[in-house]
Amino acid sequence: MTTDTKFxxxxxxxxxxxxxxxxxxxxxxxxxxxxxxxxxxxxxxxxTLSPEDLHIAGAQIILGNTYHLLLRxxxxxxxxxxxxxxxxxxxxxxxxxxxxxxxxxxxxxxKITEDGVEFASHIDxxxxxxxxxxxxRIQRSIGSEIMMAFDECCPYPADESRAKAALERSVKWxxxxxxxHPTMRNGQALFGIVQGSMYLPLRLDSIKRTxxxxxxxxxxxxxxxxxxxxxxxxxxDGMMPYMPEYLPRYLMGVGxxxxxxWGVERGIDMFDCVHPTRIARHATVFTRKGRISLLNSKWKLxxxxxxxxxxxxxxxxxxxxxxxxxxxxxxxxxxxxxSLHNITFMLNLISEIRCALSEKRFNNFKKDFFENYFSxxx
Amino acid sequence: MTTDTKFxxxxxxxxxxxxxxxxxxxxxxxxxxxxxxxxxxxxxxxxTLSPEDLHIAGAQIILGNTYHLLLRxxxxxxxxxxxxxxxxxxxxxxxxxxxxxxxxxxxxxxKITEDGVEFASHIDxxxxxxxxxxxxRIQRSIGSEIMMAFDECCPYPADESRAKAALERSVKWxxxxxxxHPTMRNGQALFGIVQGSMYLPLRLDSIKRTxxxxxxxxxxxxxxxxxxxxxxxxxxDGMMPYMPEYLPRYLMGVGxxxxxxWGVERGIDMFDCVHPTRIARHATVFTRKGRISLLNSKWKLxxxxxxxxxxxxxxxxxxxxxxxxxxxxxxxxxxxxxSLHNITFMLNLISEIRCALSEKRFNNFKKDFFENYFSxxx
Numbered sequence: 001m002t003t004d005t006k007f008x009x010x011x012x013x014x015x016x017x018x019x020x021x022x023x024x025x026x027x028x029x030x031x032x033x034x035x036x037x038x039x040x041x042x043x044x045x046x047x048t049l050s051p052e053d054l055h056i057a058g059a060q061i062i063l064g065n066t067y068h069l070l071l072r073x074x075x076x077x078x079x080x081x082x083x084x085x086x087x088x089x090x091x092x093x094x095x096x097x098x099x100x101x102x103x104x105x106x107x108x109x110x111k112i113t114e115d116g117v118e119f120a121s122h123i124d125x126x127x128x129x130x131x132x133x134x135x136x137r138i139q140r141s142i143g144s145e146i147m148m149a150f151d152e153c154c155p156y157p158a159d160e161s162r163a164k165a166a167l168e169r170s171v172k173w174x175x176x177x178x179x180x181h182p183t184m185r186n187g188q189a190l191f192g193i194v195q196g197s198m199y200l201p202l203r204l205d206s207i208k209r210t211x212x213x214x215x216x217x218x219x220x221x222x223x224x225x226x227x228x229x230x231x232x233x234x235x236x237d238g239m240m241p242y243m244p245e246y247l248p249r250y251l252m253g254v255g256x257x258x259x260x261x262w263g264v265e266r267g268i269d270m271f272d273c274v275h276p277t278r279i280a281r282h283a284t285v286f287t288r289k290g291r292i293s294l295l296n297s298k299w300k301l302x303x304x305x306x307x308x309x310x311x312x313x314x315x316x317x318x319x320x321x322x323x324x325x326x327x328x329x330x331x332x333x334x335x336x337x338x339s340l341h342n343i344t345f346m347l348n349l350i351s352e353i354r355c356a357l358s359e360k361r362f363n364n365f366k367k368d369f370f371e372n373y374f375s376x377x378x
Numbered sequence: 379m380t381t382d383t384k385f386x387x388x389x390x391x392x393x394x395x396x397x398x399x400x401x402x403x404x405x406x407x408x409x410x411x412x413x414x415x416x417x418x419x420x421x422x423x424x425x426t427l428s429p430e431d432l433h434i435a436g437a438q439i440i441l442g443n444t445y446h447l448l449l450r451x452x453x454x455x456x457x458x459x460x461x462x463x464x465x466x467x468x469x470x471x472x473x474x475x476x477x478x479x480x481x482x483x484x485x486x487x488x489k490i491t492e493d494g495v496e497f498a499s500h501i502d503x504x505x506x507x508x509x510x511x512x513x514x515r516i517q518r519s520i521g522s523e524i525m526m527a528f529d530e531c532c533p534y535p536a537d538e539s540r541a542k543a544a545l546e547r548s549v550k551w552x553x554x555x556x557x558x559h560p561t562m563r564n565g566q567a568l569f570g571i572v573q574g575s576m577y578l579p580l581r582l583d584s585i586k587r588t589x590x591x592x593x594x595x596x597x598x599x600x601x602x603x604x605x606x607x608x609x610x611x612x613x614x615d616g617m618m619p620y621m622p623e624y625l626p627r628y629l630m631g632v633g634x635x636x637x638x639x640w641g642v643e644r645g646i647d648m649f650d651c652v653h654p655t656r657i658a659r660h661a662t663v664f665t666r667k668g669r670i671s672l673l674n675s676k677w678k679l680x681x682x683x684x685x686x687x688x689x690x691x692x693x694x695x696x697x698x699x700x701x702x703x704x705x706x707x708x709x710x711x712x713x714x715x716x717s718l719h720n721i722t723f724m725l726n727l728i729s730e731i732r733c734a735l736s737e738k739r740f741n742n743f744k745k746d747f748f749e750n751y752f753s754x755x756x
Contacts, residue, residue, distance in 0.1 A: 045711045047711070050715075052691065072706055073707075080699070088696075089696060089700075300451075317429065321458070322465050331421060331422075333427065
């Protein structure tokens with residue numbers, strides 16, 4: 001880690017084929033080429049994978065979840081170890097969410113006031129309190145390169161008045177986050193989050209007011225929360241032209257391989273999702289010919305790797321027949337190999353997307369990928 | 379794999395301090411220095427670990443379980459893949475048990491005749507049949523370098539007539555195994571198994587008759603099945619002087635770090651046990667100062683590795699504080715790192731024991747190890 005506490009986003013190239021951008025984020029723990037996919041390390045580990053696995057897979061930055069890390073191991077432990085990087089032996093950049101999403105989605109027993117949210121741990125029912133200032137404090141304990149403002153994320157569907165109320169509260173809380181955490185305090189950047197549910201006027205209002213507060217990046221929250229994919233994309237279509245060009249743009253909690261294309265071509269720079277590792281633990285893996293379930297009996301005697309174009313250890317070493325056996329026998333190695341493969345797949349794909357953007361062949365690359373990925377032949 | 383189908387055991391050095399021996403087994407998939415500890419890959423994987431992990435940990439040979447592999451993936455799959463080595467990408471030697479132990483211990487619904495055993499799968503209740511000839515067939519499908527004769531393993535305690543009946547049946551079955559699998563058929567060695575429960579006269583009778591049949595190695599079965607440790611060691615004390623010197627001697631299902639010393643000094647060459655990986659998945663790990671539970675709250679803020687003398691990835695990378703967090707948060711990485719550590723610990727320990735034997739300092743090494751391992755200071 002350098003002592004340089006600057007955080008810069010350089011927009012290197014704007015596609016002529018779409019709204020896609022190629023850029024570079026510089027942080028105290030090294031640079032991040034964008035567009036980027038960020039594997040999620042919910043509780044201080046990307047499930048089943050070691051830091052070495054993530055290095056080899058090419059992860060530039062990983063996510064930590066403030067809510068989960070507050071509950072386990074807790075900020076007393078994080079403070080003792082000098083932050084999550086040292087504790088989990090991850091030396092590259094890290095981004096933390098604010099805890100807001102989990103407080104609202106995992107907790108039915110929360111009590112929301114203007115000041116913050118009181119909630120019960122989903123693990124043991126213990127009462128906790130998160131406010132904008134508390135979220136900033138926890139994220140400083142974690143020590144992420146990129147912190148997120150504490151916001152209220154609307155469920156879907158939400159009527160417009162509910163969405164507007166959540167937006168107003170999120171703006172107030174965003175201001176308190178920025179006051180508590182001025183630009184690059186502790187060497188950590190802070191991103192604002194655009195809310196407004198599926199209502200474009202609210203979204204545009206949120207963009208304006210978030211930009212006015214002034215953050216090092218701008219995230220799109222409150223999407224991919226259960227709405228139809230077409231609706232999500234149309235909301236993005238409406239709002240992306242108004243997102244400030246000079247800030248990195250982060251579409252929170254998205255996505256799938258196809259989402260990367262749909263987000264990138266709308267001007268998104270950063271993605272994260274538990275999807276690749278979560279489905280991997282249920283034996284579903286990505287291939288260039290689409291998603292497959294390793295439990296399918298058709299793989300019983302299959303000698304080929306999951307994806308012959310993939311360079312991960314699982315694909316270089318094991319057949320689908322063996323992978324199926326591991327899942328049938330409930331072997332942990334299966335979960336780990338499928339997770340490693342899916343993460344590698346996403347990281348290779350976003351890297352190829354970045355190159356295709358730069359080389360003005362994004363649309364062709366997308367067409368080729370989609371033709372294979374959505375082909376019937378598996 | 380060479381086309382050389384010879385299997386040799388060379389006794390290189392006999393200790394003057396105890397009955398310990400240093401030797402070398404040559405197989406078609408490379409050599410094995412003895413004494414050796416063999417990690418157990420029950421269902422075609424040493425739980426949580428990849429072949430690469432096992433290579434790095436220094437595993438010379440691993441075990442496969444005939445009973446489990448018959449049920450999953452089944453011999454049709456094993457035959458298709460050309461054996462378990464190719465299927466699981468393990469290129470070093472492998473040993474398979476005969477299936478007998480699991481048939482008798484996991485199945486209450488088995489039906490034993492002189493011909494063999496009919497039993498119900500512990501997974502789905504499906505009926506299977508194993509006989510001496512069937513066990514040989516399955517082990518040839520697996521393709522292990524060392525096969526085991528199909529025997530009847532007595533539970534503990536067993537009265538003498540029960541033990542004698544099981545012994546008589548095991549001798550008959552051993553002969554049928556040898557007839558079905560003559561020396562180095564298919565390039566695979568076959569070991570006989572000494573039974574006789576805790577009755578020394580039966581044990582000595584079993585040794586004699588097993589030697590008379592003629593095998594490439596001799597295993598001690600029916601120990602470590604619930605009897606007090608002192609009883610197991612006294613049975614070994616009584617029988618080991620009568621075990622043929624020219625054969626590798628394998629103490630089945632043993633053991634712990636301390637067992638390695640107790641077995642080696644009585645002339646055992648080969649060990650296997652699920653203990654190191656099983657306790658690892660329950661957060662218990664070996665250290666030079668004894669076993670510890672990573673769940674203990676005393677490690678909450680501990681900055682030190684599990685064992686500072688260990689060279690495994692977990693010890694080179696993570697603190698006990700982080701390992702405790704992984705187990706508290708039910709993270710699979712914890713199971714994997716603890717398993718990797720315990721296997722590395724056992725393999726390093728048996729390697730040090732081998733060196734200490736060669737260098738005539740076994741008793742001193744044992745004294746030092748035990749003083750630390752059983753010290754109160756953790």
